[in-house]
Amino acid sequence: MRSLAFNIAYWLLSIVYASAAAFAALAPGRGATSWIIRRYVKRMVQAMRLLAGIRLQVRGRERLPSGAFIIASKHQSWGDGFATYDQFDDLAFVTGDHLEKFPLLGAVLRKLGAIVVNNCGGREAREALKDRAADAHAAGRRILIYPEGNLARVGEKFRYRSGVWRMYRDFDMPVVPLATNLGLFWPQEEFRKTPGTATLEFLDPIPTGLGKEEFLARLEAAVEEKTAQLVAEATSRPVTPAVRVLAPDEAARAAQAPA
Numbered sequence: 001m002r003s004l005a006f007n008i009a010y011w012l013l014s015i016v017y018a019s020a021a022a023f024a025a026l027a028p029g030r031g032a033t034s035w036i037i038r039r040y041v042k043r044m045v046q047a048m049r050l051l052a053g054i055r056l057q058v059r060g061r062e063r064l065p066s067g068a069f070i071i072a073s074k075h076q077s078w079g080d081g082f083a084t085y086d087q088f089d090d091l092a093f094v095t096g097d098h099l100e101k102f103p104l105l106g107a108v109l110r111k112l113g114a115i116v117v118n119n120c121g122g123r124e125a126r127e128a129l130k131d132r133a134a135d136a137h138a139a140g141r142r143i144l145i146y147p148e149g150n151l152a153r154v155g156e157k158f159r160y161r162s163g164v165w166r167m168y169r170d171f172d173m174p175v176v177p178l179a180t181n182l183g184l185f186w187p188q189e190e191f192r193k194t195p196g197t198a199t200l201e202f203l204d205p206i207p208t209g210l211g212k213e214e215f216l217a218r219l220e221a222a223v224e225e226k227t228a229q230l231v232a233e234a235t236s237r238p239v240t241p242a243v244r245v246l247a248p249d250e251a252a253r254a255a256q257a258p259a
Helices: 002-024 031-050 079-085 097-101 105-112 123-138 163-171 212-235 248-256
Strands: 054-059 070-073 091-096 115-117 142-145 175-180 196-202
Touching: 002 031, 002 105, 031 054, 031 079, 031 105, 070 079, 070 163, 070 212, 079 091, 079 142, 079 175, 079 196, 142 163, 163 212, 175 212, 196 212
Parallel strands: 054 196, 070 142, 070 175, 091 115, 091 142
Antiparallel strands: 175 196
């Protein structure tokens, strides 16, 4: 019943606030749209707690640097975006173009200054990431990115992609790794929700100036190790490293390759 109640609330809230945000997007600037989306996020986090029974605890806020920075987060759940966005007053975020298939959402994303890139990657996606992230950086906004580019099941991980390193290099901004175990309670896009206390933990910032390989290795180690620890803490099981699996685009290319 909890899952049903939450999912009804999820769609009702999404329809109402998306409609209001689309109307607000007609106004100059992004102030009105941003205010509505912040209200939407707060209502969704409340619904997670009151209806689904999923409480959030956030650790490591004292580690956040002053000024603009990049948040590189593990992505196990559709709830990740709500949980993280709720921690900041103004957050730019990188998202796949699959969200633009929902009516009205494309206009809202553009008004918010979201960084929308092609899910399949490639040069077009890299250029879009560079250009739109530059706009967010110029405005002094914090930027949220999921470096794996896909929702991962608990206990799995994808290859960490280089887009986050390109922003780190080009904008000379520190990167804050973010670990989470929310996927235990709201797995990926699933209907089923499990009551409990989920944890988000901001980790020590990665200072600027590292090369690509060193940066990505350091980021992946920090996010994956802490995520495994959070999963173990919530389940009372031993810490188990995540298993690397092929991302959907990698699996598709592998399937098309000649035998």
